[in-house]
Amino acid sequence: MRFLFSCLFLVSFFNVFSQEETKPKIAPIVKIDSLYREDQFYFSITYNLLTQVPQGLKQNKFSAGLSAGFLRDMPINKKRTIAIATGLGLSYQNYYQNLTILQTPSGGLAYEVSDYNDITSNRYRQYLVDLPIEFRWRNSTYESYKFWRIYGGFKLSYVFSNKSVLDNGEETYKVTNNPDINKFQYGVYLAAGYNTWNVYINYGLNTLFKKNLQTVSGQNIDVRTLNAGLIFYIL
Template sequence: MRTSLKPKYDMRFLFSCLFIMSFFSVFSQEETKPKIEPIVKIDSLYREDQFYFSITYNLLTQIPEGLKQNKFSAGLSAGFLRDMPINKKRTVAIATGLGLSYQNYFQNLTISKMPDGGLAYAVSDYNDISSNRYRQYLVDLPIEFRWRNSTYESYRFWRIYGGFKISYVFSNKSVLDNGEEKYVVKNNPNINKVQYGVYLAAGYNTWNVYLNYGLNPLFKDVITTSGQKIDVRTLNAGLIFYIL
């Protein structure tokens, strides 16, 4: 008696199909894991603490008759400013800091030594001198009022900074060469050790124009040999750079 094998093979085929279908079903149900982006923390309480560097052309104002400048009288300064915002958007602030300055002046206001050790001041003709210059080194204490349209997302912005600066002259030197003698005067006692003035800086991003005007005289009560009072003040004009 023969037995048919067809139902047996049909059942095997059916189970095989079910197994394959369940295998693909498991893979199709797997979910793709979402990509995790790093969280970038933005500091909305930023400050514009900055290092600064300036280069200027130095002028003398309120000069006596006949006083002139020649060559390029250069000035350099550098320092650090601490920013203290005073409004919610942090676009208005007050800043204080500390810096150093070097100022050089080429002019015809000569300072020479007299036999008794005193100092003689004169406005000389350039034909009578070979070279004449005065330079000083200062410690600066600036305090300024700041406006800028900065945001915590951008380091490029417009600014207008105005302030008041007190400076202490810790070293000064004048050198006069009249072709016959050379006079070197160090730490002239007639120089105002404490100098103060107002300044303004304005511009965009790193580049800014800079003006500083001295409010008190460079010299104390000094009169030239011709009887003119020396009441000169300093004016520094140039560029100032801010670096975060």
């Protein structure tokens, strides 16, 4: 009997010992990639400059520009850090300068670089529909919305309205929808930064006015636009 009880005790001991064995834990699978896209609304504020200007043309005051729109993101690599984006937007551009525009008795327009002492204010403003197409690089993931980015692209714009306003202190002269303005304007741009804050620069590749346009004094008007400031991206 003692031998039988000893055997039963040993068997129960081995059973308890075997139950204490732990199974190896299976590590959860970490999801590396996702089908996320950086579809974004954007908003920019810029300081507007005119380049390649006729002799004597200067700017004063703060020439501001605003733009807003939406961009559709299309990643082209597995990590989704490289993409192409296209979208649609609206822009407002304002330029304070001394290139005055007056209507002639024959119905045409005359351009002249005026002395600032002879005018109180002179500005040109335009409203555009924008079609941006850009190449994108960022070190983002689908879990993080704070990342570095470099976006560069090409923007085609259509001027659907423009207006020049000259105030010489005695009279105000207005020219609306100037036919000498290039309706289609295009340029290249670059945006770079971290998270929401990004520096932005856009350079016009074609002239603001149509070719072969001259001032009364015979200077060519081949001015181009340069817009520099900040752009914000909102998911």
